[in-house]
């Protein structure tokens with residue numbers, strides 16, 4: 001196979017870490033190369049260097065036989081390398097069309113933007129990818145999944161020779177993933193090459209031909225996909241064996257009722273939500289993106305208004321009109337949107353960890369006890385194995401997965417009785433996932449009631465005692481552990497089957 | 503019908519309603535408000551604020567803020583007065599020089615807040631003080647009157663019976679609007695304010711876009727300064743003190759978001775008109791200056807509030823109708 005891109009001896013360090021340590025790789029014409037590794041392994045940093053978003057400390061990038069060096073992503077795009085970043089990089093206040101053609105709108109002789117042509121081109125482009133989306137709509141009106149797809153299409157629209165995708169499927173539904181893969185294959189046939197980063201190892205076997213493993217910034221191995229198993233990859237990634245990812249559910253009688261929700265409704269968003277959560281139970285919420293799962297959680301936690309319905313905690317009706325009320329009652333909500341809502345990105349790991357439980361560390365005069373705070377932060381980092389150079393590192397500079405661990409650690413600080421996890425393992429590596437699952441089980445065993453919202457069916461099936469399936473704002477089905485199957489859950493999620501019992 | 507509903511969903515609707523409310527109040531309170539003579543006065547009064555607000559809007563769109571235009575205006579009036587009256591330069595040369603001065607003032611703001619990485623609020627807080635200080639320095643604190651007989655026609659002149667400042671405003675806003683809506687650079691300004699890192703990743707020159715916004719803000723402040731000099735035929739370091747905040751007020755009444763990314767020229771113009779009408783109405787009613795300031799403050803909060811609360815107000819209304 002002809003080589004398009006070669007990276008030679010790339011290194012990059014940040015204060016306190018060697019993020020990429022002398023890594024070389026080669027990418028063939030029309031090849032799909034997967035890149036895997038734990039959180040913080042340096043995948044994003046390496047690919048950002050290839051995509052012009054970071055400058056390497058040393059090393060060479062060779063594109064089609066010529067040494068290149070990029071000062072900005074724009075340089076890389078011009079040279080033929082486009083990248084879809086791990087974080088969304090769309091402008092919410094602008095239209096779909098303007099986002100796709102940002103900075104390269106069709107212009108007339110006076111350098112004036114030609115709106116008609118812009119919308120038409122966007123429309124044509126979208127329909128070439130069978131996407132039924134109004135190019136005039138503002139991007140902030142789109143769902144996370146739609147935004148992610150748009151982001152990828154935007155990169156494709158620059159006609160790159162090499163397209164780098166950094167965890168492109170972390171917020172996509174099964175259907176959207178299938179759609180994406182179909183288009184990747186189509187483009188591959190036309191000669192486009194891909195570097196594909198993911199934590200969902202099963203995807204590698206569907207789409208990639210070769211896989212490279214990184215660990216602690218170093219190149220570990222390169223294998224043909226046909227010659228490795230998922231387990232091989234995992235042990236190369238983490239340097240040890242992980243046998244049972246989800247851990248074993250201990251058979252135990254469930255405790256008393258923790259949370260009960262009765263006819264919770266919000267017009268146009270969700271209707272007539274009823275369920276009960278018992279101490280020690282892990283209750284799953286399945287459904288397609290947009291089915292209203294997150295919205296229900298947000299209403300319970302007091303972020304969004306509800307139109308009607310009652311919430312009972314430990315048998316007593318409670319009024320929750322703002323998150324503060326929920327926190328006081330030891331209900332925690334770990335948002336799926338950790339960047340937007342969950343973390344104080346510009347603040348240190350320490351500040352984040354103590355944020356929801358500040359009072360615990362305050363003296364009577366309301367001064368924070370720095371010693372307690374530091375000890376606590378160090379302890380949480382240890383427990384949740386958050387990889388960071390120190391507790392004073394800004395959360396912004398942690399790798400994606402470690403940010404997620406930070407969010408978990410932060411909320412455990414309020415010693416919750418009910419925890420709602422919204423997509424807790426999105427973008428989290430297997431090793432850390434095992435940690436998070438372990439924590440979840442420990443909490444359940446200690447009598448906490450847990451709601452797990454997830455789009456990852458194997459995760460729900462592996463973790464939950466019971467799964468509720470939502471479709472278009474309603475609970476369409478309830479599945480007990482003994483009846484768990486992907487088919488059944490998916491058919492409820494698609495709204496195909498009505499549940500027999502309410 | 504479609505058109506009507508599209509209008510109501512558009513961003514100009516809110517500010518326009520606020521403006522109409524204020525204008526209705528003014529015309530009910532005093533019949534003099536709607537007389538042609540007074541309306542022509544309003545168009546004179548609105549001119550400086552409106553022109554300065556163009557720059558304010560651009561800066562706010564990028565997510566920055568410019569507190570200094572009032573001081574730039576003062577510096578410009580003084581410099582123009584000195585150049586023309588004391589140094590005897592021809593008026594057009596003087597005007598050209600002070601416009602360049604405005605550009606330089608804006609450049610300093612923009613440079614330090616982009617390449618210098620100091621927040622624009624702080625940079626312009628500092629230059630607000632510095633530029634006015636310079637105006638005091640060069641005039642030794644005394645106003646300069648009767649700058650040039652050629653100045654007044656620039657302001658008081660009429661074309662087809664309509665005061666010239668009206669045309670200045672229309673032309674400048676048309677240019678500003680064209681720039682924002684129809685040039686790649688204009689769209690880049692929205693992108694920068696909407697999501698700076700996204701803009702950078704798409705290859706938009708973020709710093710250059712912000713710098714440009716500040717430079718234009720300096721230029722429009724200078725134009726405002728020239729208009730003010732012509733209006734009063736004088737220069738003084740005390741002029742324009744209220745213009746910085748008023749221009750920001752015009753932009754936010756027009757619905758611009760201080761975090762950047764939202765706002766438009768036309769909406770700002772409506773905002774500037776609102777500010778001017780409030781002042782004019784209160785002047786006609788001989789309300790003392792203290793109350794004028796208080797009223798203006800209330801109008802700002804009410805107008806922006808109307809915009810922020812419009813969805814909940816809408817809900818409340820529809821609930822009310824369903825119940826009865």
Ligand SMILES: Nc1ncnc2c1ncn2[C@@H]1O[C@H](COP(=O)(O)OP(=O)(O)OP(=O)(O)O)[C@@H](O)[C@H]1O
Pocket residue numbers: 014015017018019037038039040041042043044045046086387388397398399400401402427429
């Ligand atoms: N801008 C930065 N400043 C300081 N440290 C950084 C910065 N960017 C990355 N790092 C550090 O470099 C290391 C590699 O991070 P990187 O984001 O490349 O990991 P990753 O493999 O993409 O992880 P994930 O799977 O979680 O996304 C991490 O230890 C991270 O904390």
Ligand SMILES: [Mg+2]
Pocket residue numbers: 043044045086166399400
């Ligand atoms: Mg990453």
